[in-house]
Amino acid sequence: MALLEPAAGAVEAPRLPVLPDAGALNSAHGRMAAADAMALAVRELFPGRIALVSSFGAESAVLLHLLAMVDRTVPVVFLDTGRLFAETLQYRTRLTELLGLTDVRTIRPDPERVLAKDPHRALWMTNPDLCCHIRKTEPLRRAIEGFDAWFTGRKRFQNAVRANLPLFEAEGPRIKVNPLADWSSADLAAYAERHGLPAHPLMAEGYPSIGCVPCTSRVRPGEDGRAGRWRGLDKTECGIHVALGIDGGGAEPRPRGSDTSSEASMPLWKDGKFLEDSWTAVADDAPLPEGRAAVSLKRWRAERDELAARNTPLALLIPPGSDWRDVVPDLARFPVIVLPIEKYGDGRAYSIARLLRERDGYKGELRVTGPYIIDQVPLMRRCGIDAFETNDPILVAAFERGVWPEVKEYLQPAIEGGAEVPAGTRPWQRRRRAAAP
Template identity: 55%
Template sequence: MARLNDRYRHHGAVAVLEHALRDADLGRISLVSSFGAESVVLLHLISVMAPALPVLFIDTQMLFQETLEYQTLLAERLNLTDIRTIRAADAALALDDPDGTLHQFSTDACCALRKTVPLETALSQFDAWITGRKRYQGQTRAEIDFFEEEDNGRRIKINPLAHWGREDLEDYMTENRLPRHPLVARGYPSIGCAPCTSPVKPGEDPRAGRWRGSEKSECGIHFIGGRMVRGPVAAEKEDVK
């Protein structure tokens, strides 16, 4: 990771993504997208550089209807040719969340069932995956770098937009006339599952509406072995309860 980050340290986001897609060290790559509030930026970049790149979309079956409609719109508008919808296995849902109320008792268990486990299964065929995480999105993401090691080097996480701010994203969407997620105008700067996402007030952290009222700030996709990945794996990290 140190070698990769050093190689691209002085590159901008577009150059990092462009080079990463051609870098033999990274192997088989996919993009994981929530088709959320800011997802269109990375999806548009991919549509220009590599429209056939596999795009993994996690449908937790608890998403806002607006997100599902937005996903369909972007897939058609950007001509992304390999979008793969990832869902939890029916047998797992029947066993662990038969009535769809698990999130009321354990958001961690619900996220693991509907997001983390299905994504891990889907990612098993890839050597690296691209995320839309950015440093400005809160303290838990303040130190992320372009490249992170995952699970003792088994896979690489690529964060090309790590250093972008909200203004950069807004400018990019405006300049490229990209459609916005309809919930953004209603006060949702960060969008997850409908039961666990609420509007954000002016001045609040953009992710304040995710799991409001709890200490939870990540769904688990960006945790490894129960520990949050904030920077190079060699760095010391705090346990997250």
């Protein structure tokens, strides 16, 4: 079920009988300036049959401004994956109003597909290609079905895959127009400054490229601008430009490196050293492998008797926001419990860890995985987390050298020691109690 929201009164124009050839377009207009190319596409090549697809990310304002200069009524398709930063949604509203865009259409993934494939919201971690497929490729394919062409904001400088990006590209039955293909980072910054375009609010916080929350991390000085996207994963693109153009987007991506599972092959820091991880995270609808497998809370509940009869041990994955009290009697069966961290600043895995240790008496391995950063590790350890999946070079170095930042204020009380107030309180409450006579 697509959630496309067309503008009231939008009129469908008839499809062009024969689409222009991308090669011929590049021969005739391939060196055209961005603004001229957009005007040509909107007014002459694809009148009424072109849309712009925008993520309202870090560099989106320039393309949207160029479009607004040509025609504010051209449809702008915005893909809300359900995993975006709140700042991105606010930025969409702000830019839409500022530029006077009259037909911004928000599309979303099919909720039934998401529920079926990603019930725990951890698919980004176990099979990010499939996550992008259901959250991006499928809804976008539906959204652009009625158009002959669409504008993208891709640039050659962004990565090696885009190094030869032309102005016009054939994409199945459509033409993709990349007006900013030959723009540099400096060109974009200069244009934005010249026209007073507001920056995405997260850029000032160290995010030069912004996508979904779980798959976007800060970029350190000297790193490539897109280094924060899918950090630690063998993935640099969401796949929509490949899937829509080459295979029609029909096939579901399989987990990388595995036929049946969603194996995460990240190094694991435990007991003072890095280990080869022997656990395989398994999707709810995938058969279990022979060896050690990590299953979700949902799957454990649904298949408890069958799973409990297995001879090989199981690990349990508890996503943020879960209530696992009904399975507390089973916890001792699991030598490992996996806690996904969805984003920096999300403390729910800490709370789950503390409850598992303090309330439920869990004695096994508590491991975290996800885009956490160096400052979080001391906090996690205080909450009882004792194993860490990571291949972030800064974290790897910190684990190997045992050098950690000093954390001046803890958002979770200590597990042991008795000096701090019980679980569930907040720092300001602790300070107030400490100050009380």
